[in-house]
Amino acid sequence: MIRRRHLLSSAAAWPLLGPLRSTHAAAVPAWPEVLARARGQTVYWNAWAGDEKTNAFIAWVGEQLKSQHGVVVQHVRLKDTAEAVTKVIAEKAAGRVDGGGVDLVWINGPNFLNMKQLGLLYGPVVQALPNARLIDTVRKRSNVIDFTTPVDGMAVPWRMAQVVFVYDSARIRAAELPRSAAALLEWARRNPGRLTHPNVSNFLGSTFLKQALIDLSPDPEVFQRAASDASFEAATAPLWAWYERLRPQLWRQGRQFPDNGPAQRQLLNDGEIDITISFNPAEAAVSVQAGLLPDTVRSFTFAKGTIGNTSFVAIPFNAAHKEGALVVANFLLEPASQARAQDIRQMGNRSVLDLDQLSAQQRRLFESLPAHPALPTASELGTPQLEPHASWMTRITAEWSRRTVR
Amino acid sequence: MRPPAAHPLLRLAPALTLAVFLLPVAAGLVGTLLPAFGWLPALGGDRLSLQPWQSLLDTPGLGSAVGLTLATGWSATVLSLGIAIGTVAALHHRPAGRRLGGWIAPVLAMPHSALAIGLAFVLLPSGWLVRGVSPWLTGWTLPPDVGTVGHASGWPLVLALVLKEVPYLVLMTLGALNQIPAENQVRAARALGYGPAQAWLAAVLPQVLAQVRLPVLAVLAFSLSVVDVAMILGPGNPPTLAVMVVRWLGDPDPRWLFPAAAAATLLLAMVIASLVAWRAVEVGLRAALVRWALRGRRQPGVAWVAAAASATGGFLGTLAAAAILSLALWSVATQWRWPAAWPAGFTADHWLRQAGSLSGPAGTTLALAVAATGLALLLVLACLENESQSRRRAPRSLALLYLPLLVPQVAFLFGLQVLLVRLQLDGRFGAVLWAHLVFVLPYLFLSLADAWRGYDERYTRSALALGASRWRVFWRIKLPILLPPVLISAAVGFAVSAGQYLPTLMAGAGRVATLTTEAVTLSSGADRRVIGTWAMLQAAFPLAVYGLAVGWPLGRRALRRWRR
Numbered sequence: 001m002i003r004r005r006h007l008l009s010s011a012a013a014w015p016l017l018g019p020l021r022s023t024h025a026a027a028v029p030a031w032p033e034v035l036a037r038a039r040g041q042t043v044y045w046n047a048w049a050g051d052e053k054t055n056a057f058i059a060w061v062g063e064q065l066k067s068q069h070g071v072v073v074q075h076v077r078l079k080d081t082a083e084a085v086t087k088v089i090a091e092k093a094a095g096r097v098d099g100g101g102v103d104l105v106w107i108n109g110p111n112f113l114n115m116k117q118l119g120l121l122y123g124p125v126v127q128a129l130p131n132a133r134l135i136d137t138v139r140k141r142s143n144v145i146d147f148t149t150p151v152d153g154m155a156v157p158w159r160m161a162q163v164v165f166v167y168d169s170a171r172i173r174a175a176e177l178p179r180s181a182a183a184l185l186e187w188a189r190r191n192p193g194r195l196t197h198p199n200v201s202n203f204l205g206s207t208f209l210k211q212a213l214i215d216l217s218p219d220p221e222v223f224q225r226a227a228s229d230a231s232f233e234a235a236t237a238p239l240w241a242w243y244e245r246l247r248p249q250l251w252r253q254g255r256q257f258p259d260n261g262p263a264q265r266q267l268l269n270d271g272e273i274d275i276t277i278s279f280n281p282a283e284a285a286v287s288v289q290a291g292l293l294p295d296t297v298r299s300f301t302f303a304k305g306t307i308g309n310t311s312f313v314a315i316p317f318n319a320a321h322k323e324g325a326l327v328v329a330n331f332l333l334e335p336a337s338q339a340r341a342q343d344i345r346q347m348g349n350r351s352v353l354d355l356d357q358l359s360a361q362q363r364r365l366f367e368s369l370p371a372h373p374a375l376p377t378a379s380e381l382g383t384p385q386l387e388p389h390a391s392w393m394t395r396i397t398a399e400w401s402r403r404t405v406r
Numbered sequence: 407m408r409p410p411a412a413h414p415l416l417r418l419a420p421a422l423t424l425a426v427f428l429l430p431v432a433a434g435l436v437g438t439l440l441p442a443f444g445w446l447p448a449l450g451g452d453r454l455s456l457q458p459w460q461s462l463l464d465t466p467g468l469g470s471a472v473g474l475t476l477a478t479g480w481s482a483t484v485l486s487l488g489i490a491i492g493t494v495a496a497l498h499h500r501p502a503g504r505r506l507g508g509w510i511a512p513v514l515a516m517p518h519s520a521l522a523i524g525l526a527f528v529l530l531p532s533g534w535l536v537r538g539v540s541p542w543l544t545g546w547t548l549p550p551d552v553g554t555v556g557h558a559s560g561w562p563l564v565l566a567l568v569l570k571e572v573p574y575l576v577l578m579t580l581g582a583l584n585q586i587p588a589e590n591q592v593r594a595a596r597a598l599g600y601g602p603a604q605a606w607l608a609a610v611l612p613q614v615l616a617q618v619r620l621p622v623l624a625v626l627a628f629s630l631s632v633v634d635v636a637m638i639l640g641p642g643n644p645p646t647l648a649v650m651v652v653r654w655l656g657d658p659d660p661r662w663l664f665p666a667a668a669a670a671t672l673l674l675a676m677v678i679a680s681l682v683a684w685r686a687v688e689v690g691l692r693a694a695l696v697r698w699a700l701r702g703r704r705q706p707g708v709a710w711v712a713a714a715a716s717a718t719g720g721f722l723g724t725l726a727a728a729a730i731l732s733l734a735l736w737s738v739a740t741q742w743r744w745p746a747a748w749p750a751g752f753t754a755d756h757w758l759r760q761a762g763s764l765s766g767p768a769g770t771t772l773a774l775a776v777a778a779t780g781l782a783l784l785l786v787l788a789c790l791e792n793e794s795q796s797r798r799r800a801p802r803s804l805a806l807l808y809l810p811l812l813v814p815q816v817a818f819l820f821g822l823q824v825l826l827v828r829l830q831l832d833g834r835f836g837a838v839l840w841a842h843l844v845f846v847l848p849y850l851f852l853s854l855a856d857a858w859r860g861y862d863e864r865y866t867r868s869a870l871a872l873g874a875s876r877w878r879v880f881w882r883i884k885l886p887i888l889l890p891p892v893l894i895s896a897a898v899g900f901a902v903s904a905g906q907y908l909p910t911l912m913a914g915a916g917r918v919a920t921l922t923t924e925a926v927t928l929s930s931g932a933d934r935r936v937i938g939t940w941a942m943l944q945a946a947f948p949l950a951v952y953g954l955a956v957g958w959p960l961g962r963r964a965l966r967r968w969r970r
Binding site for chain 2: 044046051056077080082083084086087089090092094095192193199251253256258260261264265266267270271272291294402405
């Protein structure tokens with residue numbers, strides 16, 4: 001009985017699994033107290049580790065936080081963000097309501113939806129951060145609405161992404177670039193075996209299909225609502241018709257796919273394919289800088305535009321070092337951190353901040369970033385298209401498996 | 407006469423050793439079997455049902471995954487055994503045969519995943535092999551669009567497994583030869599006019615087959631359930647059953663845990679059935695060999711077949727060397743693009759830039775391997791010493807020691823993870839150490855037992871008669887005599903620990919990073935130059951330790967001779 005009462009009293013962190021529960025308000029202490037408690041904590045930041053540039057950035061964040069706030073950042077290198085979600089679920093299954101092993105997760109899309117719905121997140125936290133006022137919530141809508149799910153302050157934006165296609169200008173002339181899904185199919189027919197996409201179980205692979213879906217659909221509005229059996233079948237019919245014709249023209253006749261974005265980039269560098277999809281507009285510039293792709297690579301987008309979204313960091317409900325995690329999240333929003341993230345010698349990610357909110361000195365950090373011929377301009381990128389509701393991604397992944405895995 | 411009693415502490419050793427690994431294996435198996443039948447109250451599974459099996463059966467590609475698992479596992483085992491036997495048959499009477507052990511040990515010490523990562527680059531259509539002959543010979547200005555790594559048939563996976571298992575089986579076969587009067591039998595057969603290879607195959611092999619049964623079963627079980635190599639080289643759509651389980655365990659939707667548990671159980675059943683089937687194959691093979699010997703035909707062609715097998719073994723060795731060399735080259739390459747056969751330039755940049763990230767996992771790898779090997783050595787020595795002091799063979803229950811080598815890792819590690827989380831032990835160094843111990847113990851025991859049992863007890867008796875205490879005899883006489891095999895088996899233990907992927911990942915809850923877990927994570931697509939540094943260091947550790955183990959006694963002997 002005593003145990004039960006104890007659990008109920010800390011019920012903010014004890015929603016049951018299974019039924020959908022709204023998130024729980026959990027008070028974040030005042031910032032000076034957060035800083036004081038954070039000192040000496042080790043934050044286990046669970047982040048996908050397939051990209052060396054991001055890993056190096058996380059390592060830099062760790063060095064800065066160690067010296068500035070006495071917070072140690074331990075990068076838990078994931079192959080898939082879902083690993084961290086599973087870990088929190090397993091801890092919850094074992095009844096561990098505090099002292100959990102995951103302090104911070106790099107997250108968005110279905111993983112975020114899942115954790116938010118299951119009440120696995122601590123928060124709301126965004127407004128407790130001193131740097132929250134710098135976030136652009138007006139022009140960069142994906143900072144507050146993730147894959148149509150309201151973020152509700154349960155996750156802190158830290159980097160922006162937008163779909164681009166990367167190609168080698170030494171092999172494809174600019175006039176021949178396929179600027180729509182239909183044109184991409186035509187291009188693949190003329191160049192069999194020279195196009196692929198990451199495995200659809202990877203977020204970038206499903207993004208390839210989502211991008212085609214939006215481009216092929218006469219009414220992309222439908223994707224802003226959760227998919228039902230009927231709406232899914234009707235709305236994705238053009239996609240599957242397109243894909244059935246495309247697949248035999250793909251690399252390895254569409255029977256094999258690279259595991260993820262970097263593996264796909266390696267294929268471009270190895271000369272096995274000519275076009276890759278990327279979620280980072282600076283992918284080409286960053287990769288040239290890092291010697292990962294030839295100097296001649298450039299990027300292009302679809303004429304109708306491409307999907308954009310935001311990456312967040314979130315804190316699990318049972319994180320052992322919440323204060324340290326909050327300090328990390330706030331540090332990621334520092335103008336200097338954001339400018340470093342946007343530097344093509346680092347990650348090249350567009351900032352989540354509203355530059356108008358910055359001081360002149362802070363703005364200069366962004367204005368003085370190096371340019372690169374492979375970096376697309378803002379007008380080339382256009383306004384990002386909205387991510388479909390996360391249910392579309394889940395269903396597309398399942399349907400793709402059903403159709404292609406024998 | 408009553409057999410002398412061993413020291414009471416020593417008498418506890420077998421029971422303690424059994425407890426160390428039986429506990430996690432048994433608890434883990436139960437923790438996997440229950441959710442396979444719907445029982446996992448924390449996730450809403452509060453009554454037994456067949457629902458997990460229904461979801462499993464509804465999975466697209468399940469049939470292919472099962473077929474792929476059986477095909478790759480069995481072909482890897484049969485090919486490895488065939489090549490290993492052929493190699494020994496062809497070389498047993500030559501000086502090269504005696505040096506074989508030294509040649510193959512480095513490959514044995516290499517972690518599976520490092521070898522697989524290197525092999526991937528060698529085999530790709532845009533990889534090293536093709537670059538070596540393109541475009542000047544092949545005319546390919548672009549890499550051919552043919553599948554190698556990740557091919558649906560899984561042949562690169564089989565190749566990598568064969569690469570690692572042939573040396574192991576050769577070593578085990580050579581060890582088995584010491585248990586039987588092989589040389590006399592071969593000499594007798596040769597006197598009857600058989601060639602050396604046929605003499606060995608007809609007279610010795612039927613007995614050797616029984617001696618290497620356990621290693622072959624371990625190879626079979628491992629090949630059917632391997633995860634890291636299958637992730638790096640195996641197909642993805644669908645993957646092998648073991649990889650499927652690991653993928654599902656990583657799914658954000660917790661309901662996948664149920665079919666994952668069912669799939670792990672299915673894999674367990676497949677492995678058990680395969681082990682039983684191997685017994686039948688072995689019986690059939692032996693009968694065939696005996697019939698062949700009785701027919702008494704002298705077949706010079708046999709020598710050619712054996713020579714071909716040993717040549718294949720040599721080719722595999724070259725391939726392994728190329729795989730490791732390619733890792734080394736990538737780790738210092740500035741650029742290395744198709745179709746260049748060599749990097750454009752060399753730099754130490756990647757090592758310098760990675761040094762900071764490498765040092766932590768490298769330290770953890772070292773600490774885990776040293777601690778696991780130390781503990782395992784202590785337990786194994788205690789068990790063996792108990793055996794020799796009480797002058798009794800080990801209790802039969804100690805055979806259970808090999809259980810972790812025969813049960814698929816995924817089948818009990820998931821259950822173990824749930825248990826560790828419940829005990830709040832997951833992610834702790836100690837938990838990972840324990841998981842490593844489960845695998846280090848049997849390999850260490852396997853590699854030390856024969857040498858220990860072969861020790862001539864008369865040394866001990868003479869020393870005891872001269873008034874030395876048991877401890878003194880152990881430290882001053884027995885251990886120094888047996889030092890070379892002890893060091894070698896410690897090196898084996900170190901290599902086993904350093905190469906563990908899944909146990910580290912699951913017991914460590916992803917928070918205990920070793921060179922192996924990081925290298926496998928990176929292998930899914932990171933910069934090859936970075937992968938090169940991680941995989942090189944991963945391979946270098948066990949190799950260095952193996953070198954030390956071999957070199958130390960030699961060096962000491964040389965030093966002593968020089969002093970004289």
